[in-house]
Amino acid sequence: MGSCKGEQQQHRHDETHCVLVQGPIIIGAGPSGLATSACLKQEGVPSLILEKSDCIASLWQHRTYDRLKLHLPKQFCQLPLLGFPQNFPKYPTKHQFISYMESYASHFSIQPTFNQAVTSAEFDHVTGFWRVKTQDSEYISRWLVVATGENAEPLIPYIPGIHTFSGPVLHTSSYKSGSEFKNQRVLVIGCGNSGMEVCLDLCRYNAIPHMVVRSTVHVLPREMFGFSTFGMAMALLKWLPLKLVDKLLLLVSNFTLGNTDQIGLRRPKTGPIELKNVTGKTPVLDVGALAQIKSGKIKVIEGVKEITRNGARFMDAQEKEFDAIILATGYKSNVPTWLKGCDFFTEDGMPKTSFPNGCKLYTVGFTGRGLLGTASDAVKIAQDIGEQWRTI
Numbered sequence: 001m002g003s004c005k006g007e008q009q010q011h012r013h014d015e016t017h018c019v020l021v022q023g024p025i026i027i028g029a030g031p032s033g034l035a036t037s038a039c040l041k042q043e044g045v046p047s048l049i050l051e052k053s054d055c056i057a058s059l060w061q062h063r064t065y066d067r068l069k070l071h072l073p074k075q076f077c078q079l080p081l082l083g084f085p086q087n088f089p090k091y092p093t094k095h096q097f098i099s100y101m102e103s104y105a106s107h108f109s110i111q112p113t114f115n116q117a118v119t120s121a122e123f124d125h126v127t128g129f130w131r132v133k134t135q136d137s138e139y140i141s142r143w144l145v146v147a148t149g150e151n152a153e154p155l156i157p158y159i160p161g162i163h164t165f166s167g168p169v170l171h172t173s174s175y176k177s178g179s180e181f182k183n184q185r186v187l188v189i190g191c192g193n194s195g196m197e198v199c200l201d202l203c204r205y206n207a208i209p210h211m212v213v214r215s216t217v218h219v220l221p222r223e224m225f226g227f228s229t230f231g232m233a234m235a236l237l238k239w240l241p242l243k244l245v246d247k248l249l250l251l252v253s254n255f256t257l258g259n260t261d262q263i264g265l266r267r268p269k270t271g272p273i274e275l276k277n278v279t280g281k282t283p284v285l286d287v288g289a290l291a292q293i294k295s296g297k298i299k300v301i302e303g304v305k306e307i308t309r310n311g312a313r314f315m316d317a318q319e320k321e322f323d324a325i326i327l328a329t330g331y332k333s334n335v336p337t338w339l340k341g342c343d344f345f346t347e348d349g350m351p352k353t354s355f356p357n358g359c360k361l362y363t364v365g366f367t368g369r370g371l372l373g374t375a376s377d378a379v380k381i382a383q384d385i386g387e388q389w390r391t392i
């Protein structure tokens with residue numbers, strides 16, 4: 001197999017249904033895949049995006065609730081080379097974010113190949129090329145960019161008795177709106193950003209959410225003194241040590257939100273930023289759920305012992321009936337299910353080190369820093385591949 005450069009973008013060898021790709025193969029047409037493709041284009045490098053669903057940003061289009069807004073201000077969520085439209089609010093809605101993604105793809109003429117779920121990707125050490133298989137084709141390239149996301153699959157923990165429950169059980173990735181749960185008693189398992197926001201949404205439809213808070217959690221106000229808490233923390237970290245920034249954040253949070261321990265939301269001993277750095281656990285940015293907890297509209301419960309046919313038994317021996325259960329239990333990467341013969345990822349599907357390694361394998365969007373991490377990954381990857389591209 002020779003150089004891909006100068007050849008047609010794709011060669012189809014009919015018998016094998018094999019496609020030789022000019023430039024890198026990017027797996028995933030979410031924000032990370034699109035950003036990398038745009039940055040590569042800027043470097044003069046073509047690429048091919050393989051996407052398992054039928055649209056770009058499928059997480060945002062298909063697996064998020066209607067009321068979702070960006071958690072962080074737009075300046076921390078924009079992709080490289082083309083920012084959000086000026087008239088967008090500070091916290092764009094999910095629909096605005098999707099329209100931004102669509103204009104981004106069209107601005108850079110990015111046309112992913114849809115309905116191509118990657119089932120295996122393996123580096124061929126003999127030829128020095130990646131062989132990427134989907135359900136109906138094999139794609140071959142020198143470079144592989146993994147952009148399948150930290151949130152590729154719902155994380156469903158084992159909960160005793162869950163299969164006996166007679167009502168609906170759904171993960172937040174299938175939750176759209178509280179309108180489906182009007183006046184119902186809903187058990188929400190998990191107290192991260194999604195759990196809190198789903199509870200808040202349920203309240204708006206007169207449902208009665210009970211939120212299970214099994215472990216400790218840091219809740220911070222989304223804004224402090226009119227500035228985004230995230231932005232403030234980033235700015236302070238440039239000047240002050242991490243532990244001091246954590247102390248300041250907690251001081252202001254306790255002042256504005258009160259002592260969350262008293263309403264069943266115990267704070268971890270480690271500060272919010274240190275905890276994020278050490279464990280990846282993101283603090284909750286409050287957008288109104290806390291007020292509903294204080295008013296008693298969202299009820300906080302400690303841990304589920306087991307789910308029963310009509311409800312749940314809790315660690316404190318209480319037993320309650322519920323009409324529905326929503327699992328706000330997070331997501332996981334799916335990389336280990338399709339990336340073969342490579343120890344670059346942990347069992348949880350997270351890269352062990354940052355790029356690049358000998359196999360010309362790159363990862364974008366796995367830094368635990370959301371879209372901000374995506375933007376810096378995409379620029380670095382494109383520069384690195386761009387340099388190689390010019391020397392082929």
Ligand SMILES: Cc1cc2nc3c(=O)[nH]c(=O)nc-3n(C[C@H](O)[C@H](O)[C@H](O)COP(=O)(O)OP(=O)(O)OC[C@H]3O[C@@H](n4cnc5c(N)ncnc54)[C@H](O)[C@@H]3O)c2cc1C
Nearest residue numbers: 028030031032052058070071072117118148149365370371
């Ligand atoms: C409810 C919610 C709110 C969020 N809010 C924010 C926020 O405000 N700010 C922020 O920075 N981050 C936020 N995030 C994190 C957010 O997921 C990311 O920032 C962003 O979507 C990551 O983009 P990505 O392209 O890396 O991954 P994704 O958006 O998950 O895109 C990955 C793509 O890969 C595709 N794919 C997966 N496996 C395969 C396969 N085997 N073959 C082919 N294609 C595949 C998927 O279909 C998907 O389209 C939020 C996440 C959630 C769940």
